[in-house]
Amino acid sequence: MLDDVQIVVEDLVKRFTLPTGSFVALDRVSFQVREGEFFCIVGPSGCGKTTILRILAGLETKTGGDVAIHYHANGRPRSAMVFQGEAVFPWMTVEANIAFGLRSQPMPAATRRDIVRYYLDQVGLTPFARAYPYQLSGGMKQRVSIARAFATDPEILLMDEPFAALDEQNKLLLQQELLRIWDESRKTVVFITHSIDEAVALGDRVLVMTAQPGKVKQVVPVDFKRPRHIPELRRDARFGELVYDIWSALRDEVSRARESRGSARGEESLP
Amino acid sequence: MSTVVERNGPRIVWRAREDTAGRVRFMTTRHREILMSIFSPLVVLIAWEVVVRANLVDARFFPAPTSIVGTFWALIRSGDLASAVGVSLTRIGAGFLMGAVPALVLGLGLGLSRMVRAFANPIIYALYPVPKVAILPLVMLIFGLGEMSKYVIIAIAVFFLVLVNTIAGVVQIDPIYFDVARNFNASRRDFYLGVVLRGALPAIFTGLKLAMGVALIVLVTAEFVGARSGIGVMIYESWQVFAIERLFVGLVVVSFLGYVLSLLLDELERLVIPWQRDRR
Structure with a gap:
């Protein structure tokens, strides 16, 4: 094992039990994430990528295998999550939302205010400090969510498809913004997405998953130098090649999954 | 063009x-x-x-509105009206607090725990539909004819409406907010006051408004049956001595009270729930 490995996932198994029976969501998933690495997990919906993140965050239990996080216990939280969809509290102002994670950390009120002010500025929401989420657009709400996670200064940032609900223009803006903020701290990031494009644009390595049950297909290194400029990156021929390679790896899986589902339906309809 | x-x-x-x-x-x-x-x-x-x-x-x-106005004025000048309204408002206020506060605390707890809810639901839903007026004789038997029996019967009526709506309010909170609270290590205080209570507030206010309407009904009924003062007494006595104008004054005042109290609740709602879109 390498020295700077921070997250070790070994033969992770997750089985969900439903009234209709149980199914395996994650089947012996193994990977390692280095400290300071931007690690992306990409896969079709239903491959269990969100489950991995929730297990890492301690919001979900594992059925088998091992998940370990090495961290420096220096008062910083182990991890902070940027959730999928609308996860900013609608009853709190932008300011209060960003301060939420800081409330559990002992610090003078002035320090807390400074941190909030800094991240408000980082995500460009200073004029909206006192606004409520209903007054914000989808992209602005996601910025609040990102600022809230960064503000706690966690060892690991967990991001669950944070830009999935945004339009193409906003998505690009926020991806670029995320890279800029991340560049300052170089925290360990585990970033979940179903967009191959996004994974390649942001990540140092991309873990490709297959669905039903969720398995690791391969891990693809992405060695574009940083800081990255995403529109420029997209013009790079190597970018297109990487995206194509990952897509080819996934394509067989996606069609296989669709066929098996189709045949399952066919069987059900038999008398 | x-x-x-x-x-x-x-x-x-x-x-x-x-x-x-x-x-x-x-x-x-x-x-x-x-x-x-x-x-x-x-x-x-x-x-x-x-x-x-x-x-x-x-x-x-x-009687024509103009003739009611005369009686109205006379009742205001004699101070009879003010004292009746004062007595009734005190009953509503005390009963409301006695019912709503425990309902709120209990409702938050029940809303959070599925198991406790499963235990308590049969009891709540067996008692909830009982017409509160029907238990008034029992309440008077236990608490006597004094003020306490009025407070208690209003409190019972308010309690159930606020309880049921608070539970519903907590249950409908998107679980993602609980995940956020856990992920960011929210303190107990932040969790209960900052997430659970605030998330349920819109539903709680629905309960409070419904409860206010019911509280008025119960108040007037309780005053008909066993009270010496209050707006319900004024209406009932007017019927007995056939003072029709005074009876109408009582009706107008009750409806006005209901109107003002619901306006007050609306205003309070606007104050404590500033994050909702203007619903005008």
């Missing part, structure tokens, strides 16, 4: 209607709305007056 491209074929031209944005309006829509809602009760009052004066209804049962 837009130009229409000449074409062969049927010469029918359709144009979009113009809006009124360019015109100068005498009043805004909001002002006209307010005027309309002042106007409607006036129409009813005038129609009532005319119908009575034309002898179309029996003035002994439906």
